[in-house]
Amino acid sequence: MTETTPTPGAQRCGLIAIVGRPNVGKSTLLNALVGQKVSITSKKAQTTRHRITGVRTVAENQFVFVDTPGFQTRHGNALNRNLNRTVTGALADVDLVLLVVEAGRFGLDDAKVLALCPKDKPVVLVANKLDAVHRRQELLPWLKDMQERHPFTEYVPLSAKKAADVERLFSILAPHLPQQDWFFEEDALTDRSERFLASELIREKLFRLTGDELPYSCTVVIDKWEEEDAPPPSATPAKGKPVLPKPPLRRIAASIVVEREAHKGMVIGEGGERLKRIGSEARQELERLTEARVFLELFVKVRSGWADSEEHLRSYGYE
Ligand SMILES: Nc1nc2c(ncn2[C@@H]2O[C@H](COP(=O)(O)OP(=O)(O)OP(=O)(O)O)[C@@H](O)[C@H]2O)c(=O)[nH]1
Structure with missing residues (x-):
């Protein structure tokens, strides 16, 4: 959704990292946020190994997303050591971190990812898969518990599969973007080749x-x-037939x-x-x-x- 270019000086733009343990729905969320498939989703854990940037401009705000792989806790081989470095590297230069967890759940794997989140940057808790929570009132004590774990900037229960939830997330995130000129053209979607x-x-x-x-x-x-x-x-097209490039x-x-x-x-x-x-x-x-x-x-x-x-x-x- 792009709108007319706002007055200079009113633009906001920031790098946003999406982190979380495998399978919480990071790729699904990124795809919904940028409106085009730039990352793959799969039922299989750990399918996101690359750092992917998606860009979405809504009114005067430009959201530049960096999708990072899940923090690997189970395997210690070189591939996973590499992934952990990617996570830390991706978080060093962002303006906002989205920590994606499954609504109502917070395990050891989630805690390990939270521990990697920068202390000096806003971290928004995205409690995904809300549609899978049948008793919503049970989320309240869980959210309270989350408040005690970290002073999150925002607490956003949602379903990455619901368009309205995803659009609402933009308005929640916008005030946390730094006021600065956009990094990309208004309609840029991804910098991936x-x-x-x-x-x-x-x-x-x-x-x-x-x-x-x-x-x-x-x-x-x-x-x-x-x-x-x-x-x-x-050469010569048949009479009356348009030449299609x-x-x-x-x-x-x-x-x-x-x-x-x-x-x-x-x-x-x-x-x-x-x-x-x-x-x-x-x-x-x-x-x-x-x-x-x-x-x-x-x-x-x-x-x-x-x-x-x-x-x-x-x-x-x-x-
Ligand atoms: N019910 C429900 N399922 C979801 C939602 N979002 C994602 N999923 C499912 O959760 C699974 C994992 O989603 P991904 O987006 O691949 O998760 P990921 O965190 O990127 O996973 P890794 O690449 O392993 O790090 C998929 O089967 C999705 O369809 C949601 O809002 N509700």
């Missing part, structure tokens, strides 16, 4: 179509990305990197059916998002132990 969107989309299809069988440590690497301009309209073409090759040979089979599926479906669904969505024709080739590679090696992480861009 199409390449990144492509790998995220493939990953989303991968997890959706493999269900719970596949460990979260699988990743997608874009090996080739070629863009061809739209060809000029073909052809959309540009993207030639993309990507590898799904799995940890074990057995996982490779899961991704490929019987007779290659599953891999075919992952590719075809990702291609269709990419074509819609980029308004280009997409030629997508998918490969599956086994990279044993990659999640444990800092060196591999660097080569896959998890810095």
Whole structure:
């Protein structure tokens, strides 16, 4: 929702980090806030590994969202150490932190994320999945308990799946943004490249179509990305037929990197059916998002132990 440019000096703009343990609904909230799919949502925990920025401008306020991965508490391997660094790094330079928890619940994992939140910045408690709370009055003692844990700037029970709740969140957050000029054009949505969107989309299809069988440590690497301009309209068009411009073409090759040979089979599926479906669904969505024709080739590679090696992480861009 963008409106007319306000008078200079009245603009507010700030960086907002969305943090929380895995599976509390951070990606769902971000997607609802920025109004376009920039991050993937999945029933599988820990599917958000990248720092993603979404931008939304409402009246004179520009909200710049930084989606951070859940604070990893269970596994100590290099991948997760890397994630924790991302969380701390993302929080160092923001203006506002949204701590997402599930309404009525606050466990050890949530407490660990709260401990990472900066003490000198406003932290808003977003109590998500309100629709799943059947006895609302039971939330009152819980909210009181939360007040005792941290002097949160605001307490916002909501459901990230309800548009009205999400719009209300903007008006709650706006007064906490610093008064400064916008960082982005009014209609900017994300600073992520199409390449990144492509790998995220493939990953989303991968997890959706493999269900719970596949460990979260699988990743997608874009090996080739070629863009061809739209060809000029073909010679003489048939009489009376309009010449429609052809959309540009993207030639993309990507590898799904799995940890074990057995996982490779899961991704490929019987007779290659599953891999075919992952590719075809990702291609269709990419074509819609980029308004280009997409030629997508998918490969599956086994990279044993990659999640444990800092060196591999660097080569896959998890810095
Ligand atoms: N009932 C209900 N479910 C929700 C709501 N918001 C998110 N979910 C569900 O919670 C699950 C996790 O959502 P995500 O948005 O992927 O969670 P996340 O915190 O980004 O997870 P990680 O990527 O693992 O850190 C999904 O199955 C969502 O559909 C909500 O408001 N109500």
